[in-house]
Amino acid sequence: MAVAIDVVQLETDVLVIGSGAAGMMAALEAGKEGAGVILADRSLIGRSGATIMAQMTVAVALGSQTPDGCEHHLADTLAAGRELCDASLAQLVCEEGPRDILQLDEWKVGWARNDDGSIRQALAPGHDRPRCVYVDFLSTGPAVAKTLRGRVLRQKEVTRIGDLYITDILVTGGVATGATGFSLADGRPVVLKAKAVVIATGGLTRLYQRNSASANMSGDGYALALRAGAELTDMEFVQFFPIGHLAPRLVGMDPIMWDPFRYKLGGRLLNAEMREFVNDYGNEEAGTYNVTRDRATFAILSEVKAGRGSPAGGAFLSFQHIPAETLRASFGPVIDRLAANGIDLTQMPIEVAPIAHYHMGGVKVDAQMRTSVPGLFSCGEANGGANGANRLSGNAITEAFVFGRIAGRTASLHARSAGNADAPVPAGALDLVSAVTPDGGEIHAGLIADLQQTMAVNVGPFRTEEGLRQALAAIADLKTRLGALPPGAPGPYNMARLDWFDLRTMLLVAEAVTRSALLRKESRGAHQRDDFPAMDPAFVLHHTVKLAGDDIVLGRAPVEGRTLCEVA
Amino acid sequence: MRETATLIVRRGHADEESRTSTYEVPYTPGQSVLDGLRFVRTNLDSTLSVRHSCINANTCKECMIIVDGKVDYACTARLEPREMVLEPLSNKAHLRDLVTEIAPPDERLEHALKSGLGKAVAGA
Numbered sequence: 001m002a003v004a005i006d007v008v009q010l011e012t013d014v015l016v017i018g019s020g021a022a023g024m025m026a027a028l029e030a031g032k033e034g035a036g037v038i039l040a041d042r043s044l045i046g047r048s049g050a051t052i053m054a055q056m057t058v059a060v061a062l063g064s065q066t067p068d069g070c071e072h073h074l075a076d077t078l079a080a081g082r083e084l085c086d087a088s089l090a091q092l093v094c095e096e097g098p099r100d101i102l103q104l105d106e107w108k109v110g111w112a113r114n115d116d117g118s119i120r121q122a123l124a125p126g127h128d129r130p131r132c133v134y135v136d137f138l139s140t141g142p143a144v145a146k147t148l149r150g151r152v153l154r155q156k157e158v159t160r161i162g163d164l165y166i167t168d169i170l171v172t173g174g175v176a177t178g179a180t181g182f183s184l185a186d187g188r189p190v191v192l193k194a195k196a197v198v199i200a201t202g203g204l205t206r207l208y209q210r211n212s213a214s215a216n217m218s219g220d221g222y223a224l225a226l227r228a229g230a231e232l233t234d235m236e237f238v239q240f241f242p243i244g245h246l247a248p249r250l251v252g253m254d255p256i257m258w259d260p261f262r263y264k265l266g267g268r269l270l271n272a273e274m275r276e277f278v279n280d281y282g283n284e285e286a287g288t289y290n291v292t293r294d295r296a297t298f299a300i301l302s303e304v305k306a307g308r309g310s311p312a313g314g315a316f317l318s319f320q321h322i323p324a325e326t327l328r329a330s331f332g333p334v335i336d337r338l339a340a341n342g343i344d345l346t347q348m349p350i351e352v353a354p355i356a357h358y359h360m361g362g363v364k365v366d367a368q369m370r371t372s373v374p375g376l377f378s379c380g381e382a383n384g385g386a387n388g389a390n391r392l393s394g395n396a397i398t399e400a401f402v403f404g405r406i407a408g409r410t411a412s413l414h415a416r417s418a419g420n421a422d423a424p425v426p427a428g429a430l431d432l433v434s435a436v437t438p439d440g441g442e443i444h445a446g447l448i449a450d451l452q453q454t455m456a457v458n459v460g461p462f463r464t465e466e467g468l469r470q471a472l473a474a475i476a477d478l479k480t481r482l483g484a485l486p487p488g489a490p491g492p493y494n495m496a497r498l499d500w501f502d503l504r505t506m507l508l509v510a511e512a513v514t515r516s517a518l519l520r521k522e523s524r525g526a527h528q529r530d531d532f533p534a535m536d537p538a539f540v541l542h543h544t545v546k547l548a549g550d551d552i553v554l555g556r557a558p559v560e561g562r563t564l565c566e567v568a
Numbered sequence: 569m570r571e572t573a574t575l576i577v578r579r580g581h582a583d584e585e586s587r588t589s590t591y592e593v594p595y596t597p598g599q600s601v602l603d604g605l606r607f608v609r610t611n612l613d614s615t616l617s618v619r620h621s622c623i624n625a626n627t628c629k630e631c632m633i634i635v636d637g638k639v640d641y642a643c644t645a646r647l648e649p650r651e652m653v654l655e656p657l658s659n660k661a662h663l664r665d666l667v668t669e670i671a672p673p674d675e676r677l678e679h680a681l682k683s684g685l686g687k688a689v690a691g692a
Contacts, residue, residue: 006688006689006690007688007689007690008677008681008686008687008688008689009686009687009688009689010680010681010685010686011685011686012685036685038680038685043619043621043628043630044621044628044630044670044671044675045671045675047621047627047628047629047630048621048628049621052622052627052628053622053625053627141627142627159679159680159683159685160674160675161675161676161677161679161680162671162675162676163671163676163677164677183677185663185669185671185676185677188677188688190677213622214621214622214623214628215620215621215622215623216621248598249596249597249598249599250598250624251598251600251624251626251643251644251646252624252625252626252643252644253624253625253626254622254624254625254627255624255625341598443610443611443613443614444614445609445610445614446610446611446614448610449610491581491664492581492582492663492664492667493581493617493619493663493664493665493667494617494664495609495614495615495616495617495618495619495664495667496614496615496617499614
């Protein structure tokens with residue numbers, strides 16, 4: 001049933017969906033090119049998503065303290081990607097990263113400095129030399145978000161609209177012409193007409209029970225792209241951050257906070273026997289923190305499986321050998337926040353375990369950030385390909401800058417030549433957002449928790465055919481319980497209704513991840529199959545995902561630019 | 569016996585009469601008030617609206633409410649095994665339950681409409 005309800009119609013040249021680093025860079029660049037921009041976010045502008053959660057590292061070949069070149073950064077990126085990187089995208093990140101990092105420096109983000117005034121670069125796992133810039137103490141994400149937000153506020157071409165939930169991309173004659181959604185503050189349906197649409201919605205960590213990002217990383221962009229007709233790639237590769245905080249309970253801190261501690265102080269990762277174990281799994285960690293995320297995750301979970309995990313089900317991380325003065329000098333105010341939580345690192349180890357952190361897969365784009373749908377662009381973590389089967393630490397913020405800027409520029413150029421501003425809104429485009437239905441009594445927030453549980457157990461770091469098939473059955477069951485229309489009526493901050501839209505997105509994305517994982521009968525990077533434990537050269541290929549009607553269709557595509565990999 | 573916290577939560581939106589809902593949630597030491605509210609939404613009553621983006625990091629700053637009469641972040645205020653009274657911020661426009669209008673005025677839909685980017689029309 002539909003009732004008479006106000007509909008808001010907006011018009012712009014470029015619509016950017018999502019206001020993390022990638023979305024804000026895209027909006028800034030499109031505005032600079034003279035395009036009118038609407039920067040929309042389901043939450044607060046510049047505070048939502050994963051950027052603000054970044055604790056420390058941003059990888060970039062500045063060579064400010066150790067000689068470096070983008071070819072070395074690229075070689076490390078491709079090696080971490082386990083032969084699956086789209087080398088042209090990876091190359092963009094490495095080549096153009098320095099320009100954006102220096103731009104942020106000019107904008108006074110506050111990169112940590114050496115005594116001689118040069119930008120400080122830390123050594124992070126998977127890198128052959130110190131390459132990661134950061135803002136102390138654990139403030140990289142907030143500083144980046146604040147700096148970009150400050151620039152966006154000054155860019156007159158950009159109109160910022162927060163609390164705007166986008167439900168679908170409008171597609172007319174195969175071309176993206178805007179989006180539909182609703183205003184969270186009052187529930188009103190919204191139609192946005194745009195000559196170009198940029199997806200900058202980040203990843204899908206919310207699909208998993210334990211994750212390191214925010215509650216709005218539901219994979220929105222992947223579902224939007226699929227329903228618009230665009231192609232996704234590498235959806236089976238979900239990165240688990242190996243040492244997410246597990247115990248004791250700690251509030252007011254992000255669970256990935258131990259990463260900076262390990263960069264600066266090393267730390268010892270121990271099993272229940274209080275023995276270091278990471279090197280038992282073919283790694284060579286000796287005093288420094290250098291084992292890549294996929295391998296560290298594998299080592300920790302293997303120990304847990306073997307019955308040598310910590311009481312809460314992870315590993316111990318100890319800094320007990322580090323003097324209190326050194327801890328204080330390295331992390332100042334953070335030490336006080338830990339004390340307020342009853343944690344004294346000189347006296348006790350803490351417990352850590354892998355948590356969902358980042359998505360390597362995503363929207364398939366070319367080097368101009370064009371998707372397979374004309375008028376639709378994508379950037380940041382929402383993109384797939386640049387990181388292959390495993391992302392090198394520090395590359396996420398860098399790719400957000402680079403891909404965001406390129407997407408903004410391409411979208412503004414497209415908007416200049418596009419003539420679709422008068423495209424009619426397709427019939428039925430507002431059916432979902434204006435629907436009024438009786439509340440069926442289903443607790444969709446509970447179903448989301450069920451899905452997160454299923455994904456954690458069956459589509460986590462270790463996978464089997466049996467588990468993946470169980471996940472598909474659970475997803476199908478949840479789809480039936482979701483139904484065709486959202487519960488209730490449009491209204492102010494109706495979270496029960498919001499849950500329905502999120503579950504709709506999450507089920508589609510979860511199915512894309514699970515089906516891709518089922519097809520990859522090997523173990524590579526972040527995708528580990530217990531039933532196919534070895535890497536198989538026959539799988540040096542991308543799995544692609546498209547939607548045909550309501551059905552997910554999987555395909556294969558060759559890995560581009562492998563010669564670059566060999567050169568590097 | 570398992571300890572519980574009792575959350576007494578102000579409910580409703582502008583077009584309704586204000587009321588409270590009372591929820592019993594399991595308590596373990598160290599948990600936050602937001603943990604309790606998330607338990608309610610997942611297990612007891614998903615119509616309860618409380619906004620947050622991050623869950624634990626205290627970076628998004630969206631979960632500011634009134635806990636026992638004092639302004640606090642739900643993600644850092646500790647859950648306690650007793651009755652706790654939770655209300656929306658009193659100095660912001662009330663939207664629903666614990667949610668208030670916290671977006672800066674020039675980042676709201678109304679502002680975009682006033683800037684001439686669009687219009688509100690009567691829908692079908």
